[in-house]
Amino acid sequence: MGFTSEFYEKVREVSEALYYRALTVIPKDVVEKIRLSYDTEDSPLGKEVMDTIIKNIEVARKRSLLVCQDTGTPVYLVELGDVEISLPKLIRAIKEGVRDATVKNHLRPNMVHPITRVNTGDNTGRSSPIVHVELNEGLKGVMKIVALPKGSGSENMSALAMLRPADGLKGVKRFVLETVANAGGKGCPPYIVGVGIGGDFEQVTYLAKKGALRPLGSRSEDEIGRKMEDELFLLINKLGVGPMGVGGKITALGVNVEIAETHISSLPVAVNIQCWRGERAEAIIGEDLSIKYLGG
Amino acid sequence: MKELKTPLDEGSIEGLKLGDTVYLTGYIYIMRDATLRRIFEEKVKPPEDLTGQVILFGAPSFIKEGERYSILSVGVTTSQRMEKYIPSLLSLGVRGLIGKGELSEIVTPEFRNRKALYFLFVGGAAALVTSAIERVERVWWEDLYGEALFKVKVNALGPAFVAIDTLGNNLLLNTKRQVSDNLKNLLQEI
Numbered sequence: 101m102g103f104t105s106e107f108y109e110k111v112r113e114v115s116e117a118l119y120y121r122a123l124t125v126i127p128k129d130v131v132e133k134i135r136l137s138y139d140t141e142d143s144p145l146g147k148e149v150m151d152t153i154i155k156n157i158e159v160a161r162k163r164s165l166l167v168c169q170d171t172g173t174p175v176y177l178v179e180l181g182d183v184e185i186s187l188p189k190l191i192r193a194i195k196e197g198v199r200d201a202t203v204k205n206h207l208r209p210n211m212v213h214p215i216t217r218v219n220t221g222d223n224t225g226r227s228s229p230i231v232h233v234e235l236n237e238g239l240k241g242v243m244k245i246v247a248l249p250k251g252s253g254s255e256n257m258s259a260l261a262m263l264r265p266a267d268g269l270k271g272v273k274r275f276v277l278e279t280v281a282n283a284g285g286k287g288c289p290p291y292i293v294g295v296g297i298g299g300d301f302e303q304v305t306y307l308a309k310k311g312a313l314r315p316l317g318s319r320s321e322d323e324i325g326r327k328m329e330d331e332l333f334l335l336i337n338k339l340g341v342g343p344m345g346v347g348g349k350i351t352a353l354g355v356n357v358e359i360a361e362t363h364i365s366s367l368p369v370a371v372n373i374q375c376w377r378g379e380r381a382e383a384i385i386g387e388d389l390s391i392k393y394l395g396g
Numbered sequence: 397m398k399e400l401k402t403p404l405d406e407g408s409i410e411g412l413k414l415g416d417t418v419y420l421t422g423y424i425y426i427m428r429d430a431t432l433r434r435i436f437e438e439k440v441k442p443p444e445d446l447t448g449q450v451i452l453f454g455a456p457s458f459i460k461e462g463e464r465y466s467i468l469s470v471g472v473t474t475s476q477r478m479e480k481y482i483p484s485l486l487s488l489g490v491r492g493l494i495g496k497g498e499l500s501e502i503v504t505p506e507f508r509n510r511k512a513l514y515f516l517f518v519g520g521a522a523a524l525v526t527s528a529i530e531r532v533e534r535v536w537w538e539d540l541y542g543e544a545l546f547k548v549k550v551n552a553l554g555p556a557f558v559a560i561d562t563l564g565n566n567l568l569l570n571t572k573r574q575v576s577d578n579l580k581n582l583l584q585e586i
Contacts, residue, residue, distance in 0.1 A: 145415045145557065152518045152555055160523035168520035169457065169471035206468050208457040208542060253474060253496075253519060273586045281579045284572055286474060286497045288519035335586065340571065340578045344518055345498065346415070346557065347571040377520050 115197025146348025172249030285345015403448030447489030471522030508564030
């Protein structure tokens with residue numbers, strides 16, 4: 101099927117709505133895990149921090165406030181069904197959605213030139229938003245859009261390593277643990293830890309980000325990935341960082357591992373740290389241009 | 397839990413220990429990177445006496461209608477970026493800093509010397525900070541946008557946790573040392 105301008109207008113509308121929604125409504129799976137973790141945490145101060153996080157989420161919802169002041173780097177993940185689409189029109193529509201969300205809601209503009217630090221003023225720019233497009237043949241509907249206004253505090257704690265194949269599973273685990281320990285309380289734990297393994301220098305960071313985006317409780321498609329999710333979750337929560345770094349049992353809400361084939365001489369590993377906010381909002385656009393917002 | 401009224405005097409904060417929870421009421425100032433550069437690099441004197449005052453590290457997003465400011469969102473930012481200016485800030489008589497993340501052993505003794513406190517606020521808990529602000533009292537250096545100097549009236553801003561006390565104990569550095577030991581042991585296990 102072909103797409104009319106009405107379709108791209110829907111994409112703009114959804115992109116705008118998702119950006120704001122991700123900043124104000126914490127995904128249901130994340131809220132549930134935060135509540136469960138409150139019960140598990142046994143350090144009194146850690147518990148108090150978890151309680152504060154829960155209160156903050158409730159106040160944000162009741163008073164229509166942003167959960168966190170960091171309106172993030174706009175990242176969109178688009179999954180397409182088997183459709184013919186204009187990529188320039190798609191990207192333009194998402195960009196307009198980001199601009200509208202920023203201007204209409206007076207969101208803090210974050211995007212600056214990396215050296216001059218001059219702000220673009222509306223969170224868009226030549227390379228912003230960051231849009232990833234993927235094919236999803238099993239998709240029910242035309243397009244799924246996920247908005248991730250990624251906070252900088254946790255993003256700055258993320259890391260990449262090009263390990264040697266001989267480093268193996270042990271090397272991967274070591275790197276993940278060291279990265280989370282180094283992040284400590286600075287990236288606003290408890291974290292959702294996205295781990296990418298394989299691919300190349302570029303793909304591995306994308307895998308890690310996809311991991312950080314994946315709902316808590318969902319599992320890796322790879323068998324070894326699933327085992328690692330369980331093992332790393334236990335190990336990370338033995339580090340003792342605790343909520344906001346005050347010490348305690350809850351350092352991670354979850355660990356999501358994404359795996360891709362890699363080169364015979366490579367073992368890339370990336371760790372994308374996501375803060376407790378777990379910002380993410382998603383919607384599906386159907387063939388009849390209906391919009392279905394998911395989760396939250 | 398303790399309720400504190402700003403400005404703080406030495407007596408009101410004396411018994412506070414690491415991990416104690418406080419709620420603050422009164423005026424506080426909001427500033428961060430660019431504000432501090434203006435004061436300490438460009439040597440522009442702060443417009444008000446900061447003796448006994450509490451500073452929150454952050455940058456509000458706001459709208460201005462006429463002369464009236466409304467803060468849309470403000471939360472705490474990473475205090476470590478302000479470390480360079482903390483000794484000078486404390487020497488101005490500032491008695492409390494609110495931020496997130498640890499401060500290093502380099503500045504920790506300054507809190508003992510000046511009888512000041514560092515409060516940890518939950519990072520990302522902007523809704524709690526924003527909803528505790530009753531009104532914006534005054535804004536200076538508007539050319540710095542969100543990094544302008546804000547004076548706001550807060551009611552029961554909290555919970556804030558004592559993360560460096562007046563004896564120079566440092567909660568988050570204690571955890572960090574523990575994490576580093578735990579990491580060493582875990583790396584033996586894997």
